[in-house]
């Protein structure tokens with residue numbers, strides 16, 4: 001059966017609506033698609049059920065309930081068990097670089113001196129068809145070891161060094177559909193497409209070139225409950241069976257980046273105990289999730305986004321409990337991402353930014369984390385130095401820093417209201433950053449530098465939900481002594497003024513050519529809607545779906 005543009009050769013029940021491209025056809029082979037179809041058919045009901053459970057939990061939180069530890073799984077939390085031993089290839093993960101699956105960045109990241117590169121289909125990628133399919137082509141070339149890139153503008157060639165980082169791939173979250181691939185008439189589940197295509201084409205080479213007999217390795221985002229981890233575990237077992245490789249070959253680190261998931265860390269590790277290499281503190285989505293989970297709790301409003309750092313009690317408690325949980329179960333407790341990036345044209349500001357990153361990493365390694373994330377190659381030497389100064393030659397701290405003190409942390413510690421003030425500048429910055437990020441995302445860039453910070457889908461979500469929350473409850477912005485109440489009128493004025501500022505900052509030409517107006521419309525609607533949208537990118541996704549023949553959108 002032929003499908004999509006000039007025609008992909010597809011299995012029964014599949015319709016490809018994405019543009020045809022010969023390079024993409026090498027990824028979208030009939031056999032690879034059959035594997036994705038098998039995953040979709042086997043797991044779609046489980047995924048749908050898990051998404052229904054998320055809705056049910058939201059209903060409970062919206063009626064006043066608080067997330068907490070589940071009494072039904074106390075035996076798992078209190079039981080004595082460990083995850084499968086960590087594969088030697090990834091024992092040392094002291095610094096991991098992250099980035100979208102863009103060709104040049106993949107090469108730069110693998111060459112960066114980091115131990116691991118997390119190639120991202122999630123927060124750092126705008127999931128349009130070209131990005132997703134090119135990303136798969138790029139990853140295949142990277143795993144094959146043949147990836148290269150010629151930068152025409154600078155006449156510069158890029159290729160892999162002899163020593164490269166180990167590759168982890170982060171598929172999209174369970175909630176995102178892939179509207180360019182219809183299976184049995186419905187959009188495929190985005191993460192099963194990302195996982196399925198990558199696994200199918202790369203498992204053999206990866207195990208030989210990268211994993212020393214293990215792998216491939218993954219990062220799993222945005223889960224809210226261990227039932228979602230159980231689906232991943234079953235997907236992994238299905239994949240191992242298809243490939244004829246040993247059970248436990250595939251390994252994954254789960255991001256704890258939703259508030260409900262912090263109460264499920266043992267349960268998540270337990271479900272994935274044969275396939276786990278730890279947990280990671282996804283701090284940005286975690287903050288977003290705090291607002292989302294407490295959207296109907298006006299007594300838990302956040303202060304300005306810049307004030308919600310890792311030293312807030314609820315954030316520190318979360319990272320300490322994560323370290324204790326992981327080390328007790330014999331796996332890595334990974335730290336998170338500092339948002340600062342190098343500032344090229346201002347040495348003093350650059351030094352100040354690096355200093356903030358170093359302090360953040362020092363806090364992490366001293367707390368017991370086994371490694372951390374860096375957003376930019378320029379940060380790797382400093383991050384490595386901080387971890388190495390404190391960990392020495394040991395590959396990790398799994399056996400040496402147990403953090404048994406964190407066993408005393410309670411639900412109250414994990415939910416404690418963050419302290420700080422709300423300001424007009426906070427509202428303005430949320431708006432300016434949210435609109436600019438969305439404009440970039442709509443035109444294909446999922447991670448961008450804004451005001452010397454890394455912005456991606458997770459950080460933009462904080463801007464969106466914080467504005468929504470402040471508007472919903474008409475909070476008073478008293479942090480700068482203005483005492484102004486946030487109303488729709490005030491927000492409307494702020495949006496107008498910030499759009500003018502954006503135009504003057506980016507220049508008239510770029511502003512006209514870019515998608516700032518569309519971004520402004522989407523962002524404003526999402527901030528003012530009576531019912532909070534679950535994800536910024538779900539609504540915005542409709543704007544980047546281009547189906548062939550054109551105009552046949554199924555969403």
Ligand SMILES: CC(=O)SCCNC(=O)CCNC(=O)[C@H](O)C(C)(C)COP(=O)(O)OP(=O)(O)OC[C@H]1O[C@@H](n2cnc3c(N)ncnc32)[C@H](O)[C@@H]1OP(=O)(O)O
Nearest residue numbers: 098099105108109123124284337375376447448449454458
């Ligand atoms: C909340 C979370 O989920 S965090 C994880 C998801 N987010 C991310 O992964 C963000 C990763 N970082 C980035 O995307 C980028 O660093 C940005 C967008 C923040 C800044 O990018 P730029 O403005 O291009 O940075 P800059 O111009 O300083 O780049 C200098 C060089 O470093 C490279 N570079 C920058 N960041 C990265 C990276 N993360 N991986 C690989 N290479 C990178 C650039 O490609 C460029 O290479 P070149 O000199 O060969 O041309």
Ligand SMILES: O=CC(=O)O
Nearest residue numbers: 282283284285458
């Ligand atoms: O994915 C990481 C985060 O902080 O969010």
Ligand SMILES: [Mg+2]
Nearest residue numbers: 123282285458
């Ligand atoms: Mg995240």
